[in-house]
Amino acid sequence: MKPVDVLQHAAELLDLGETLASLRKVARYDRMFQTVPEDGLLAALTNLQSAYRFRVEVYRFVGIEERVLERAGIPVKKAKKGDT
Numbered sequence: 001m002k003p004v005d006v007l008q009h010a011a012e013l014l015d016l017g018e019t020l021a022s023l024r025k026v027a028r029y030d031r032m033f034q035t036v037p038e039d040g041l042l043a044a045l046t047n048l049q050s051a052y053r054f055r056v057e058v059y060r061f062v063g064i065e066e067r068v069l070e071r072a073g074i075p076v077k078k079a080k081k082g083d084t
Contacts, residue, residue: 010061030063045072
């Protein structure tokens, strides 16, 4: 799967009521963006967010840290119980 496909599928499942915890039980993509340089990741996140408006939980699912999301201008809210 392409990275954007993973993000889209995770977003769809979260919209249907699945929790981040339940997604992590069946699939692990938390290292998908680990090798991407942070500058490139920031640009990609900015473009992705402009195009798709993903929820923060989608980015958490693929292991993107909150500090990176904040640097990309994506508002980060506190995780709810069961979402971590």
